[in-house]
Amino acid sequence: xxxxxxxxxxxxxxxxxxxxxxxxxxxxxxxxxxxxxxxxxxxxxxxxxxxxxxxxxxxxxxxxxxxxxxxxxxxxxxxxxxxxxxxxxxxxxxxxxxxxxxxxxxxxxxxxxxxxxxxxxxxxxxxxxxxxxxxxxxxxxxxxxxxxxxxxxxxxxxxxxxxxxxxxxxxxxxxxxxxxxxxxxxxxxxxxxxxxxxxxxxxxxxxxxxxxxxxxxxxxxxxxxxxxxxxxxxxxxxxxxxxxxxxxxxxxxxxxxxxxxxxxxxxxxxxxxxxxxxxxxxxxxxxxxxxxxxxxxxxxxxxxxxxxxxxxxxxxxxxxxxxxxxxxxxxxxxxxxxxxxxxxxxxxxxxxxxxxxxxxxxxxxxxxxxxxx
Numbered sequence: 181x182x183x184x185x186x187x188x189x190x191x192x193x194x195x196x197x198x199x200x201x202x203x204x205x206x207x208x209x210x211x212x213x214x215x216x217x218x219x220x221x222x223x224x225x226x227x228x229x230x231x232x233x234x235x236x237x238x239x240x241x242x243x244x245x246x247x248x249x250x251x252x253x254x255x256x257x258x259x260x261x262x263x264x265x266x267x268x269x270x271x272x273x274x275x276x277x278x279x280x281x282x283x284x285x286x287x288x289x290x291x292x293x294x295x296x297x298x299x300x301x302x303x304x305x306x307x308x309x310x311x312x313x314x315x316x317x318x319x320x321x322x323x324x325x326x327x328x329x330x331x332x333x334x335x336x337x338x339x340x341x342x343x344x345x346x347x348x349x350x351x352x353x354x355x356x357x358x359x360x361x362x363x364x365x366x367x368x369x370x371x372x373x374x375x376x377x378x379x380x381x382x383x384x385x386x387x388x389x390x391x392x393x394x395x396x397x398x399x400x401x402x403x404x405x406x407x408x409x410x411x412x413x414x415x416x417x418x419x420x421x422x423x424x425x426x427x428x429x430x431x432x433x434x435x436x437x438x439x440x441x442x443x444x445x446x447x448x449x450x451x452x453x454x455x456x457x458x459x460x461x462x463x464x465x466x467x468x469x470x471x472x473x474x475x476x477x478x479x480x481x482x483x484x485x486x487x488x489x490x491x492x493x494x495x496x497x498x499x500x501x502x503x504x505x506x507x508x509x510x511x512x513x514x515x516x517x518x519x520x521x522x523x524x525x526x527x528x529x530x531x532x533x534x535x536x537x538x539x540x541x542x543x544x545x546x547x548x549x550x551x552x553x
Contacts, residue, residue: 205305207313207404210551211367211430212497213523217552218253218282219498221245222291223267225259226327229290229539236535238266242274243531244496244503244543249277251500255550256281257334259288286337287330292541294425295319295359297548298335298346301403312553314339314346315402317358322420323384349402356398357386361423361545363399366430369406370464371399376413376422384421406465411458413451415439415477417489419540426491427455431473431522434464439493440474447487448477475518478509481537488537494544495519502526505533505542 224241227234248254254276258264264283272278298314316335321328339346349356364372378386378395390398392410399405414422428438438456441449462470481490492515495504502523506512512530520528533542 205303205308207301207303207402208367208369209299209301209365209371209403209405211365211433212549213431214367215552216252216499216549218255218550219248219496220255220257220293220297220548220550221248221546222257222288222293223259223263224539225263225288225291230535231538233535233538237539238270239274240531240533240536241546242270242276244547245271245281246274246276247501247503247529247531248498248547249280252280252498254281255284257284257286257288257291257293259286259291261285284338286334288334289321289327289329289331290325291331292545293548294361294541294545295322295420296331296334297360298339298344299358299360299403300551302551302553310553312344312551314344316346316348318349318355319359320357320386322359323357323386324419324421347402349398351387351390351394351398354387356390359420359423360548361420361425361541364424364428364430365403365405366433368433368465369404370430370433371403371405371408372411372424372428372430372436373408374411374414374422374424374427377420377424378422379410380421409459409462411455413455415451415489415491416447417487417540419489423545425544426489426494427452428459429493429495431519432471434468435471435473435522437473437475437493437519437522439477439491441477446477446480452477473518473522476511476514478507478511478515481507481534483538489540490533490537491542492519494542496543496547496549497523497526498549500526502528503543504528504530505536506530507534507537508532 224237230237258267296319301313302310303313304310319332362377396408415426428436431437441452459472478490481488490507536542
């Protein structure tokens with residue numbers, strides 16, 4: 181097992197340039213569409229995440245597992261031996277390819293894998309083949325829920341059991357809190373994030389005292405990020421307070437899908453239009469402008485008088501498919517068509533997510549890809 185990273189002062193731009201010239205290994209956070217060794221998914225742990233709809237959520241997860249396992253390896257975390265038995269029976273009934281599923285029995289609180297799993301970086305060096313390295317950020321229950329301590333152990337447990345090299349991210353001597361759904365990478369040093377999630381100092385504060393520049397320097401140090409594109413806010417109903425994977429996603433190095441609300445009276449309208457204005461002014465490190473592709477929003481999904489964070493942007497890209505949440509909405513077919521045009525080499529499949537989104541997240545939130553090197 182590789183020892184934990186010791187804290188050190190971040191390199192200046194000049195030091196980084198000198199290091200690059202000397203052939204020092206370079207880090208890169210891959211894009212989701214790059215080759216994957218497997219996808220991580222957890223069997224739903226906490227019925228309170230889907231009050232009254234837990235069993236429906238389990239069948240939605242079984243459908244995700246079925247579609248992923250058709251073409252690649254799936255690692256499914258289960259919280260107990262009893263949960264293992266239930267998950268195995270459900271997946272067999274759903275038609276999952278059981279030979280492509282590895283079960284990991286471990287204690288979990290909730291199991292939203294996007295936010296509790298390791299970040300992955302590719303370490304590239306002129307003198308050796310590229311290698312995969314994990315980066316462990318701290319998980320604190322989205323700065324909202326106290327039942328997160330078992331989930332917070334998942335990433336470290338996994339990399340140690342798999343004997344993978346890893347670093348623990350810290351800044352100025354303090355561990356950094358970050359969830360996978362809070363950022364999105366284009367694979368070429370550019371990251372999407374929202375100010376609402378990472379910079380709000382009053383609501384669900386992840387890292388008190390950490391500035392915009394601190395985040396940018398931290399992401400450069402640990403993830404090889406050269407540019408952070410800061411959007412303003414996420415969507416209504418998102419209990420993470422602004423995760424970007426419900427709003428905007430990279431679908432190419434210079435292409436983003438951006439959610440757009442058609443109704444000016446909808447509470448999401450102003451925030452999504454401001455995000456568009458910000459993206460229109462972005463220039464990438466190579467001087468290129470972003471191509472912004474509009475992705476519709478479904479009509480409001482409300483259950484038990486609660487507005488839920490329904491978004492087509494919460495899709496998962498796998499090696500051969502793109503799994504997209506759908507909501508029994510006329511916009512479903514338009515969203516699927518737009519996403520299919522972005523991924524002509526992959527099969528785009530919709531998964532019914534009206535019950536799943538009652539847990540305040542859907543397909544991307546529940547899953548995490550692991551890159552293949």
